[in-house]
Amino acid sequence: MSDINVRAESVDVDQIMRQIRARIREKRGADYTEAELQQLATVKLEQFLDPKGLRSDLVQHFRRKVEESPAPPNYEFEADTVFETHRGPLRTIRNLFRPLLKLFVNIDRITTALHLQSRINSQAEHRLRQVEQREMLAYELLHNMTLEVTRLGIEVHNLRMRVESLSSRVDFDERRAKALEGVVQYRTPVVRQAPAAAGAGQPTLDGTASGEGADGDAGTGARRRRRRRRRRPGGTAADAQGQTWAERPGDSDEGGSDDGEAGGDERGADDTTDDRGPADQ
């Protein structure tokens, strides 16, 4: 992994910034731009966690606004309605003169028309109620569809992010596998053929000497431990090898994180080899 190389006499800000960016690209694994990261962050905050986006109160909201409309004014009209009155003498006089009135006006036609209108009004009100109920149902249906579409949208986003996460993890694993393959190719002959030569410091991914090989006594002790593990029932040579790799602090940090570019990785690397660990303590 590249580090910031500075010679005190010739500092070049442009070069330092290039090194910093290269380092960030290496650490991130998947090379998201800042805009893409922002977009992902926005999606997560606004659509996954924000309950307001779901509008689950749509029906209540609708009901508040669309209250049942008041019944339109109507009347009842029968044959005697025009002659009705609560005053008894007046009713008598009207009945008395009804034949005379019929002589001048066709009162039956008027009565029929008004009666018919009253029935039409009743039917219209009934239909209005039916329409209102249907509208309520339509909104309920719309609400359910909105909910379902939102849920599907979230699921699509979720899946998209999982795909991105998996692809970045695959990239990371590929790189890690390649790096580990390099170590295996280098180490295997050393372990099997020349145990005494294993004391020389081995270059790691980070460019530092591996702790195991740096000290002759420590190297011998480690080999003893591996032999003991091989002799142990159930313990294999591969397990022992894996244990040795896992002892490297950088590797253990990387293996422990699922997200690849999350803070855990960077902190682990920074505090051990790359970022002037002692200064950060």
Added chain:
Amino acid sequence: MKIAIVVQRYGVDINGGAELHARYIAERLAKHATVEVLTTCARDYVTWRNELPPGEDTVNSVRVRRFPVAHPRSPDAFGRLSHLVFDTRHSVADELRWLDSEGPTSPDLVRYVRAQAGAFDFFVFFSYRYYHAWHGCRAVADKAILVPTAERDAALGVSIFGPVFRMARALMYNSPEERALIEHLSGRTGPGVVVGVGSAIPDHPQPSRFRRKFQARRPFAIYIGRIDENKGCPELFTYFTRYAAKRPHGLDLLLVGSNVIEIPAHPRIRHLGFLSDEDKFDALAAADVLIMPSQYESLSMVALEAWALGKPVLANGRCDVLKGQCLRSNAGLFYESFDEFDQALFHLEASGPIGAPLGRNGREFFRKHYSWPVIEQKYLDMFRRLAREPVPAVEPMPGFFARRARTLPPAADVVAAAPAGAVRS
């Protein structure tokens, strides 16, 4: 030689960037010429309310003449006209109404400038975007020197400023980026020089005195300035909070200046409020690094002060001027994302390998370009040069109908179309 410095506000207690710049220049030029400051009675740059008495005054041995502002700024009208001019097609008449609403509208000041044109050799106008600079430059174009203090904002795309940039005898820029932008937008080809401004740097600031006084035991990065959204402080808080979580043994953040926005409660962020110059320079000397999160700067005086004291700067890389200064000085890093902020801040710690050499470069950059003898000499050279050169013609204003034709593009679009980027040399 008699020089008039014309600026929107003036006084020892007025700390706006352009106003402080004007005061420093007036006080320094006073050693070489007779200097008179012409300004308004306003103290508040939002309302331009008349607060200081009109007439003559003396500030740090410099003669000051104040003129009343005819009407304070109406925020509603100014906001409406700003929208009209910045975001829609508009006319020259709209732009003039916008300028009038922006203020500080002081016709008395402009009348005095016109009447006294013969009494001064040159008029140095500060801040191109205000009423006094536009009308003043037109009134005495043959003697006008403009210090634009321009940032990359929509006002620079307002068309009425083009002729003023072209007809001023000389432009004293703060940075090569400002020069490139103004020359691109206005088509100016006349005399101009990148000058900037120096600062009153104490000879022996005492970091230990600051640490004792303010109980600052841990290493820290410092921000100096108004704690405001426009200065990029919310982003700074977000980034620093993440940095602090990631690096528990990293730097603290000290904030110096009055706060307009709320400061997050965090054990590693400390707000010290407004400090005296002595405390400010002590704090700067005690800091590992100065952070400049602002995206809109025409010249960061505090960055220059940090460099003068041998401190590196971490600047917002989206600000062309700051980025350009970092590149040219080789004395600061810049960031455009959290990762860059984190890595750059980590490497700028005083115990790291970069901080000290960058600080040395900064000190050298300041000495070479922003020390007072250099700046004074640039002004004096320009005065001498202009005295020799012929006076260019004044561009007339458009006619009655042309002034009212709504054919001008939105100013924001004009600026957005202009090339951006730091100038490296």
